[in-house]
Amino acid sequence: MTALPAPEEKAAAVRHMFDRIAPGYDRMNRLMTGRMDQRWRRQLVERLAITDDDRVLDLAAGTGDFSELARQYTGHVVALDFSRQMLLGGVRRRLAPVQFVQADALRLPLADASQTVAVSGFALRNFVALPPVFAELARVLAPGGRIGLLEVDRPRNPLVRMGHGVYFNRVVPFMGRLLSDAQAYRYLPQSAVYLPGQDELVRMLRDAGFRKIQKKRHMMGAAQAITAVRE
């Protein structure tokens, strides 16, 4: 049975869902990935080589995991998300000087070329469409600005893919039902179908004006970390 919303309802459904699961979101993330999610975030932030001159946008920041890492390098971090409850979870973590902003990734309330780095974790499959989000990222990034995108992926090895499928489509919804929200943790694995394949994702990023696109796989292909530079 599908847990995916109708296209015209996706944005509202996703926002309400994250508002609902916000209180237990961090705990579920750590549990589902065996805390690997934090290691992947750290590695991506290191690849982006953030310095105290950088102005960082954490897009679809949720409770601010990426912002917390980025603020170790710079005092200019904006954590933006459209779910109020996810942002409040971040505010409670006292991540000063991170600024929390409630807004839609499709209409960023940021000036052209005002940021030098943008990161986004596990958000791509939740957007209604990727090209307009990439266009917004390209608009707010200065030339030479770097992006880092972390997302789930499909392992290429058939055996690993099978094991991953069982975990992602059976174990995760089971854990979600026990510990959080059954509907949400059926949606989250299923929403991987929204992700474009590697070639299409590269094409979308190139069309938006990004170059030097590189992909690193984590956990035998269960997750992907993409970096690129705004031309």
Ligand SMILES: C[S@@+](CC[C@H](N)C(=O)[O-])C[C@H]1O[C@@H](n2cnc3c(N)ncnc32)[C@H](O)[C@@H]1O
């Ligand atoms: C899976 S969570 C990821 C949160 C955080 N980035 C992390 O790494 O844990 C996806 C987040 O994307 C946000 N989101 C989805 N669509 C959005 C949009 N159009 N604009 C802003 N935030 C959005 C959701 O509210 C949610 O907090």
